[in-house]
Amino acid sequence: MDLSPKQIVNKLDKYIIGQDDAKRAVAIALRNRYRRAQLPAEIREEITPKNIIMKGPTGVGKTEIARRLAKLVKAPFVKVEATKYTEVGYVGKDVEGMIRDLAECAYRLVKAEKEEEVKAKATAQAERRIVRALAEVKKDEKGDTAKEVFEANLLDGLRKGLYDNVIIEMEVVDNPQPMELVPGGAAISIGSIFGDMFQAKKKKRRFSVKEAFDIALAEESDKLVDEDAIKAEAVYRAENDGIVFIDEIDKIAGKGNRSGADVSREGVQRDILPIVEGSTVVTKYGPIKTDFILFIAAGAFHVAAVEDLIPELQGRFPVSVELKSLTKEDFVRILTETENSLTFQYGKLLSVDNILLQFDQGAIERIAEVSVDLNATSEDIGARRLHTVMEYLLEDISFNAGGGDYPTFTLNIDSRYVDEHLKKLTGDRNLKKYVL
Structure with a gap:
């Protein structure tokens, strides 16, 4: 897809509020793929992706940026957690599994396209x-x-x-x-x-x-459909368009004291290193070279720092971006400006039972305030806090609606309604019901 970095960022803005540095980084990486594809083969082979590492608390958009980017260009995409892997020789998942998963994703993507054609x-x-x-x-x-x-x-x-x-x-x-x-x-x-x-x-x-x-x-x-052609195309897409998102990379970073656990974590890092550097992984669809796959690593880095990763792995993620915690203004924009926002989703859900939801600006701002306050006084889970607050806010109406042929009813939600229905949540911090 021939999109400029600005156009890519504009499309990401529909789904993710703020985090401009991270959006710019992935947009440039994606555009560089297009630029590389236009070059002669001998030069193209020398240009590898500049992998990205994202630092920021949970729920601020790290995964969503990568996922939306892949969806935008219909690229094979897998999200893996670094903590799920074990060092070679130990029982558990081996790091090559992420490439096998990518191949599987590419195969399904190509097969769906070919099936649509016939x-x-x-x-x-x-x-x-x-x-x-x-x-x-x-x-x-x-x-x-x-x-x-x-x-x-x-x-x-x-x-x-x-x-x-x-x-x-x-x-x-x-x-x-x-x-x-x-x-x-x-x-x-x-x-x-x-x-x-x-x-x-x-x-x-x-x-x-x-x-x-x-x-x-x-x-x-x-x-x-031609199964062999699908497999060949899947391998090509995985190699040249694939995006691997490695979450919780900070959890396998050592903290300098070199305990047994740190040695084990370093082993996983050293196993990931050849995959990111460029190697060949055998999959059931054929061997896949990882040289041109874009790797995006992410972590909160509350305890460990990027510098606690082994130097060789740090060097393979030359682009580092920091994502900021969400503010009240960000929450307001998430509820009002994003495509298919939470308020829109709940409105559609309840419209099935002939209930029309209408949120005024005061209600939106109060929901945002409550979400920010809860993130500050308990665990900061970013935008995911909105799901908790919205579920609590609409619990009564969701429970009582439906089950009969009722006339259409409009529910106007203002700041007073929000305060009344979130009283338990804000007063008692009763979050046990919605532990994430």
Whole structure:
């Protein structure tokens, strides 16, 4: 996608308030990928991504910035936690798993695109299968009707959903359950290993028409797409467009006293190092070179500092940005300016039960004040605090709404309503119910 860094930041602004330094850093990194792709091959091979490390408390947008960035350009994206990995030789997840997860994400991304391309043809073929199965069930209704007319009528009814709950019998591929061949590794189907060496077994099963159509559509799509081409494209996308977000990187940083735990954490850092530097990881879709994958590491760094990471790993994250704690003004903007804000989401949820929510400015500011106060007096969980406050605020109306055909009711939420319904939360600090 040919977007300038300014355009990328503008798009991120729709979902994340503030944190301009972090947005600029990821926008430049993304644009540099596009710039690199335009260069001759011999120069392109020499230019590697400038990995980013984000410092900041929880809930300020570190993960969301990376996730939205990947979604913006439809790039394969995985989020992993550094604390989940163990040093080579110990029981637990090995660091190469993050690249296998990235390959899996890339494969699903490419496959979905290819299936969309053949959707019309696959749908027609799936409909033919369902109509044939329906014709067997409905043959007593055929009478003297010509076969073509009878099947055309069935197809029309199928498309209108008239037969969704009718039970039919259909032959489907019998997929064996995938097996985990390596502890902590990806589950791999025997069929994916041996490919077409063995003919896929089929068996007749009974389904509702609605279920059968979904299964038939998936099978017909699989027949129409080129599996080898999908795997090759997935490997290419993972290598050149992939983004790996390593959270809690600060938890594996040593603190200078070199205890046994610090030695173990350093072992994990040294295992991560070759992945970030550039190596080849074998996946079930093919070997993946990590040289051009963009790595974004993040952590709160309350106890440890970036300097507590081993120097070699620090050197692989040359861009360092600090994200700030959220203020009352930030919370107000999160509730009013972001696309699909929390107030919008709750409004849509309750509109299903004919309740229209209207928040005035006083209510928005009071919600923001309460959220900031709770973050200051208990654990600072950033924007996630808004979920707690909103759940508490709308608990009564959410519980009492629904269950009948009631006329539309408008609920005006002002600062007085907020104070009344958040009395327990603000007075008693009763957060046990919403522990995050």
